[in-house]
Amino acid sequence: MNKNRSTLRKSELQFFFLENAVIIVLTAFVVFMVFYRPSFRSWANLTTIINDCCMYGITALAMTAVIICGEIDLSVSSIYAWSTCLFVILCNSMNIFSAAVITLLVGAVWGLFNGMLVAFLRMPAFVATLGTMYTAKGLAYYITEEKPINTGNPMLATIGKINIANISLVPIVFLIVLAVLYCIMRYTKVGRNVYATGGNYEVARLSGINVKLSKIIVFVFTGICSALSGIMYCTRVYSGAATYGSDLTTWCVAAAVIGGTSMSGGYGGVHRTIIGILLMAILFNALTLLGVDGSMQRFIRGLVLVVVIMFDAISKAKKR
Amino acid sequence: MSDYILEMKHVRKEFPGVVALDDVSFSVKRGVIHALIGENGAGKSTLMKVLNGVYPATSGEIFLNGQQLDISGVKQAQAAGISIIYQEFNLINTLSVAENIFLGRYNGKQTVHWKALREKAKALIASLGFDFDVDKLVGRLSTAEKQLVEIAKALSFDAQIIVMDEPTSSLTEKEVDMFFPIIERLKAQGITVIYISHKLDEIYRLCDDVTIMRDGKVTGNSTVKDISRDEIIEKMVGRSLDMEYPKRTVTPGDVILEVKDLGRRQQLKGISFQLHKGEILGFAGLVGAGRTELAEAIFGADPADRGQIILNGKPVSIRSALDGKKNSIGLVTEDRKETGLVLAMDVTENTTITDLKSVSSGILLNRKAEEKVAQKYVDQLNTKTPSLHQKISNLSGGNQQKVALSKWLYSNSDILILDEPTRGIDVGAKYDIYCLMNELTEQGKSIIMISSELPEVLGMSDRVLVMHGGTIKGELAGRDMTAEKVMKLAID
Incomplete structure (x- = not known):
């Protein structure tokens, strides 16, 4: 009996390691950095990490909801780039709050467009959002005449300089988005329906759930959040360009999956993505501190994505 | 050797x-x-x-x-x-x-x-x-x-x-x-x-x-x-069962559902029948006879393109599963794993899936209320589960089927369409489900049961309609409800 119990423990332990392999490896890496590079644990560096990752993190949260709904949104990087351009152009002719509201609304429209393609035309999200990815990027190039544009809006500069102990406005906005999305996903009918739709589309439909609406809602969330991430970036650089944020999509998918949200839909949670966001941010900050150059970092980013999704697939196979 | x-x-x-x-x-x-x-x-x-x-x-x-x-x-x-x-x-x-x-x-x-x-x-x-x-x-x-x-x-x-x-x-x-x-x-x-x-x-x-x-x-x-x-x-x-089928105790009442000349593409042609209050109406036929298609048409999962559905004397338009639910119709599908339950969710979530509004306070879900609902149906249906938050995929087939039924009981369906309700489940759970069907009809609910197991259709139904090639070939009641007569209609 004793022996049986220990074998039971062993298999549970194995399962735990497999489930959390990526998190464990990355955490080990962080511990290594803390001791190896003292500059890593300086307050200035830690706050930089937080300020940085919360910007992309906003979109990663929404991406998590899309993935839970059983879909994917490849267009976030382009909606983000488009939003930086639109916001900066608007800032040059109106106050920043109106500019922000318009940019967010346009972001919502992009998401609505994605959602309609997927829900009503039954296009695979992969294809629909790939199309939007090029469309949005193309429009961004068009309105900026393929050049980065700047703004000297004084309000934006004031907002951008908000800073409490080196923490900017971005983490605060991130926390608000996190709280809202978490509550929606966990405590509202809409959220539950998103889980059901992602868990099994047919079951959800046959249970009288408005599955099309569920899909549209998550894509609209993502459109808005991508735009919000873009606006947050503008508060730091005061400029917009069609080339911004090209790594956003992979970054968000990786963060969500590292956090434990499964690509197969129905499993996971937006709060879990926080771990993914932090680990992604720390990893790349550390790589920079170690002197790894930008192109190599891109390579590693791709690699992380592949490895993470590989583990997701393996643990899914094990669960069967 | x-x-x-x-x-x-x-x-x-x-x-x-x-x-x-x-x-x-x-x-x-x-x-x-x-x-x-x-x-x-x-x-x-x-x-x-x-x-x-x-x-x-x-x-x-x-x-x-x-x-x-x-x-x-x-x-x-x-x-x-x-x-x-x-x-x-x-x-x-x-x-x-x-x-x-x-x-x-x-x-x-x-x-x-x-x-x-x-x-x-x-x-x-x-x-x-x-x-x-x-x-x-x-x-x-x-x-x-x-x-x-x-x-x-x-x-x-x-x-x-x-x-x-x-x-x-x-x-x-x-x-x-x-x-x-x-x-x-x-x-x-x-x-x-x-x-x-x-x-x-x-x-x-x-x-x-x-x-x-x-x-x-x-x-x-x-x-x-x-x-x-x-x-x-x-x-x-681990115990002996007295009877395979419990005795029917309800006398069917007025007509609750009338289907007139219903059709869909080439699958269903000229379907007309009536369902009475408190009745169990059996649908027999070979696989592919159009019974599941008919169920989906009435419920709205794959709506009809011709004909009329009349509920309580009023014609209704059912264009989607959502319409079906709104009209108090529930469909327990034949394949619980593919179309009946969300395997990633637990017993509670699968039960309340059909009506989250009733367990919400304002826009927020009330988890306590949800658990109460789930507990009620676990008790009523004698569902064996270690907890209300057990993943549905860990339950046995019979208990999964009970949860699939629960969600339509919870949404308060007056008309329940059960498509192969006892497929692949054990004798004990089958008996539980038969008893439940009787209990539901006593409460005034009406049941359409599709089954390919003849003894079951004959043992449980008040009347049996036999389908073949997307049409209703005949109706059997009382003494005419024999396996031979059903098969004769079903084959041709």
Whole structure:
């Protein structure tokens, strides 16, 4: 009996390691950095990490909801780039709050467009959002005449300089988005329906759930959040360009999956993505501190994505 | 050589937190048809998966022809001559019969020898006493033909032992009659068949020996002719069941649902019937007769394009499942895993899925209220679950079915459409569901029951409508409700 119990423990332990392999490896890496590079644990560096990752993190949260709904949104990087351009152009002719509201609304429209393609035309999200990815990027190039544009809006500069102990406005906005999305996903009918739709589309439909609406809602969330991430970036650089944020999509998918949200839909949670966001941010900050150059970092980013999704697939196979 | 072709000794299998097989010993004589019977969750499938190398056993030994066998994977089991045919077929619909039979073994090193492949496939099918085009895509075959392809595939591995997991669960009575001689034929060829089934009739018709399992243990071993039905049932459920079908106690009242000349594409033509309050209306027919299609049309999952649905005297328009739900219609689908339950969710979430508004305070969900609802139905339906937050995929088939029913009871459906409500579930759970159907009709609800098990339709229904080719062929009531009359209408 004793022996049986220990074998039971062993298999549970194995399962735990497999489930959390990526998190464990990355955490080990962080511990290594803390001791190896003292500059890593300086307050200035830690706050930089937080300020940085919360910007992309906003979109990663929404991406998590899309993935839970059983879909994917490849267009976030382009909606983000488009939003930086639109916001900066608007800032040059109106106050920043109106500019922000318009940019967010346009972001919502992009998401609505994605959602309609997927829900009503039954296009695979992969294809629909790939199309939007090029469309949005193309429009961004068009309105900026393929050049980065700047703004000297004084309000934006004031907002951008908000800073409490080196923490900017971005983490605060991130926390608000996190709280809202978490509550929606966990405590509202809409959220539950998103889980059901992602868990099994047919079951959800046959249970009288408005599955099309569920899909549209998550894509609209993502459109808005991508735009919000873009606006947050503008508060730091005061400029917009069609080339911004090209790594956003992979970054968000990786963060969500590292956090434990499964690509197969129905499993996971937006709060879990926080771990993914932090680990992604720390990893790349550390790589920079170690002197790894930008192109190599891109390579590693791709690699992380592949490895993470590989583990997701393996643990899914094990669960069967 | 010993009499036994297969001996599994003291097999134990643990999953994290669960002992699925507890010291199971299972021996099968050479060249017999050996039934393995037990309620869902009794461990039959797990035992067969251990035999087939899908799961490694925690402890225990397996002997084949008296020699110890170390099975650590499906390939080794196949090489040793053990094949298993699952309830859900392992066939690829977009490939031909021949390709499916020899999937992954196209005899050339890199190329496919089409001619040899076809001829071998044809010979295998012929050895079963059938003849059909081996170039046909498997997706175009009937369930019975797919079954044949699976058997041919097993034979192509030179199988000595073929395990069949509820092979008749999706066959109609007529197809079953065609299917049994095939199994007899296998036996005549010296192949040993392990036959997993819930249906006692089949076991008495077909099998030589029987092993009964309950809760991961073997509770009985016998030759079939030396054991009575009651004994088998008792060993399966640990108690004796008085009757297979509880007595109907309700006299149907006024018409609640009237369907007039309903049709959809080529699938349904000129369907008209009435459903009364408190009635159980049975729909019999062969698989593919259009019964599921009709259910989907009434519920709105795949709406009708012609005709009228009249509820309580008022014509209604049902264009989607949402409309069906709004009109107090519920559909318990025939395939609970694919279309009935969200496997990633727990018992509570699957129960309240049809009506989250009633368990919300404002826009927020009230988890306590949800649990209360779930508990109510767990109690009412006698659902066996370790907790309200158990993942639905960890429950046995019968208990899953009870949750699938719960969600429509919770949404307060006046009309329940039950499509094969007892498919693949154990005797105990079946009886629970029959009693529940009676109870619901007492409360004034009306039930449309689609079932391919004739005794069930005849035993439970007040009236039976027989479908064939997308139309209603006839109505039977009272003394006319006999198996012969149903079959006569269903076949033509």
